[in-house]
Every structure is written in C-alpha cells, then in structure tokens.
Amino acid sequence: MRPRATVRWRRRVGRWRRAGCATLIAGAVAFPLSGAARPEIPAPVPAALAAPTATTLEEAYTANRANAACASRMAADHGDGHRAAADRAMADRSRHLLAFDARGAGLATEVFGDLAHADRVAVLVPGSDTGLDTYGRFRAAALALHRQLLAEAPTGTRTAVVAWLGYETPGTVSTAVATTGRADRAAPGLRDLVGDLRRITGPGTRLALLCHSYGSVVCARAAAGLDVSDIALVGSPGTGADTAADLHSEARIWAGRGAHDWVEHVPHISAGLFGTTVGFGTDPVSPAFGARVFDAGDGGHSDYFDTGSPSLTNLARIALGATPEVTHD
Numbered sequence: 001m002r003p004r005a006t007v008r009w010r011r012r013v014g015r016w017r018r019a020g021c022a023t024l025i026a027g028a029v030a031f032p033l034s035g036a037a038r039p040e041i042p043a044p045v046p047a048a049l050a051a052p053t054a055t056t057l058e059e060a061y062t063a064n065r066a067n068a069a070c071a072s073r074m075a076a077d078h079g080d081g082h083r084a085a086a087d088r089a090m091a092d093r094s095r096h097l098l099a100f101d102a103r104g105a106g107l108a109t110e111v112f113g114d115l116a117h118a119d120r121v122a123v124l125v126p127g128s129d130t131g132l133d134t135y136g137r138f139r140a141a142a143l144a145l146h147r148q149l150l151a152e153a154p155t156g157t158r159t160a161v162v163a164w165l166g167y168e169t170p171g172t173v174s175t176a177v178a179t180t181g182r183a184d185r186a187a188p189g190l191r192d193l194v195g196d197l198r199r200i201t202g203p204g205t206r207l208a209l210l211c212h213s214y215g216s217v218v219c220a221r222a223a224a225g226l227d228v229s230d231i232a233l234v235g236s237p238g239t240g241a242d243t244a245a246d247l248h249s250e251a252r253i254w255a256g257r258g259a260h261d262w263v264e265h266v267p268h269i270s271a272g273l274f275g276t277t278v279g280f281g282t283d284p285v286s287p288a289f290g291a292r293v294f295d296a297g298d299g300g301h302s303d304y305f306d307t308g309s310p311s312l313t314n315l316a317r318i319a320l321g322a323t324p325e326v327t328h329d
Helices: 003-030 054-078 081-090 132-152 181-201 214-222 310-320
Strands: 097-101 107-113 120-125 159-165 206-212 230-234 252-256 271-273 276-278
Touching: 054 081, 054 097, 054 181, 081 132, 107 132, 120 132, 120 181, 120 214, 120 310, 132 159, 132 310, 159 181, 181 206, 181 214, 206 214, 206 310, 214 230, 230 310, 252 310
Parallel strands: 120 159, 120 206, 206 230, 230 252
Antiparallel strands: 097 107, 107 159, 271 276
C-alpha cells in the first residue's frame, strides 16, 4: 500500500473506532446497565473476619484460602469445572488472600510480598472483564510488578503489591463500561482497602495506586483526600474529572498510554444523564488534564505490565517514589 493510501486507511480506521465508541456511549443513555447473563454458581458467603492488622494477616490468609477451597467444591458439584479450578488455585497454600468472595463474578484481594513490614506498597486496580474466571491475567500483571519492584528497590527497601479485585468490573462490550456507575459503587471499597493497609503497615509506609483502564475511573472516584502518595492512570479512558486538580488529592497524579492502545480513540466527552455520568471527560495524557505524563512505550491496552516494557519500569519507579528516574514522553 502506498504511503498516502496508508495514511488514509489509518485515518479511516481511527474514525471507525471513534464512531464505535460513540455508539457505545449513546447506547448507555438509551438502555439500562446490565451484566452478561450467566447461571449463578453456588458459593459460600465470605469468611467473617475482623478488620485486618499486622498480627492477624496469617489468620485472614488461612480463612480466605479455606473459603476458596469450599467454593471450589461447590462449583465442582454444580458442574462448573472452570470456576472450580479457578477457586482451587486461590486455595493453594502459597496464596495470600486478604479478602475473597466467590459469589457472582467473584472478588479477591491478593498480597504479594511481606505486607506487614513493607516500606512501599503498590495497589493494582484492574479494568473491565476482570473476575475470578479471568483472574490469571490480572495476577500475572501483579507478579510482574512485584518482580520489577524487587529489582528496582534500593537496598533495604521492602516492597509489596496488593492486587485488588474488589469491585464488579464492567464488560468491555457493555453499556456499563461507558459510565461512572460501577466506579461510584466501587470507590468506597477502595477507600476501605487503603484504610486497612494503613492499619496493617502503619503511617510510615507509602502507598501508590496503579489503576488500569476502567480501574482509573474507580481510583479517580476514590481519590479525594485519600492517604496515598501517587496515583497512576494507565490506559485510561478518562476519569470523569476535567483536570487532575479536580480529583482533590494531594497525591502525585500520573498518566501514561501506550502508542498502540485503542483507548486513544474513546471520545473524551462527559455528561450527567439519568443519575450517572456518561463518558469520562478530559484525556488524562493531555496537557489540559495536568497529570505527570510518563513514557508507556509502544504497547497496546493489555501490555502495560509486560516484563521489560518502559511502562512496567516506570510504574515500579512511581510506586517506589523514584520520581526523578521516571522517563517521560
């Protein structure tokens, strides 16, 4: 294909993507929010535990693993082998589950590292289509981040990663993904998690939120006054706020987007309709938003935590507070 034809083709594809995103947002106005229909899988209620402390972490891990094992047996009896296997993996003795709930799409909070003694903690918040059935890819991102933190951390600095699947994520192809509704409902849970982490680690530990895709909307809705040092918006469609200052956070606000991330083509509009906000407003990597824009490399929407990528390196540096070492576009 000749150069001019290639340029025209890319522009046409971009228009098609933008049109498709605009149609999805319009659909969010016209149709009620709903998840994909799926037969309910029997599952136990979550373990009844007191608010965690440094001295009760192992008790919480043990109780949640036992709950996951029970969930696996119930799913197997129901004939859902895929969910039974996912729950069984969660029940492995090597897993450190701060919270677990196998009901519905499923929720889990998993810890990597010695949380009770960590100096730096990175909280990873996922985007759409994340549940227990797809948890493996989210866990892989958390493991890659933890390895990078261990490699980057100065001698004597102890690190941990908390993978927080603490909300019902929307489907990528759904009307819910175009509104702030799920994020508004998720924000109190994220704020509670930060409170729990403060109780476990103490005031001297620095916390960073690393928020991918729709998870960046969740972080933005929880940000006001939150006791964290940094908030990184990764592959974000927007936050529902016009500027970083509108998040009302004292944290450093970062934003990064890969060169081949399709989210670039999401229309940056925002309107309050029928009690929710449709669209997410200003592009977080634009100068108008006012975030610190870091180099996220050439990857796509699912590549931010790939080993060796500029985005993973910079996210680890953000979590470690190594601000001068973060590279920029």
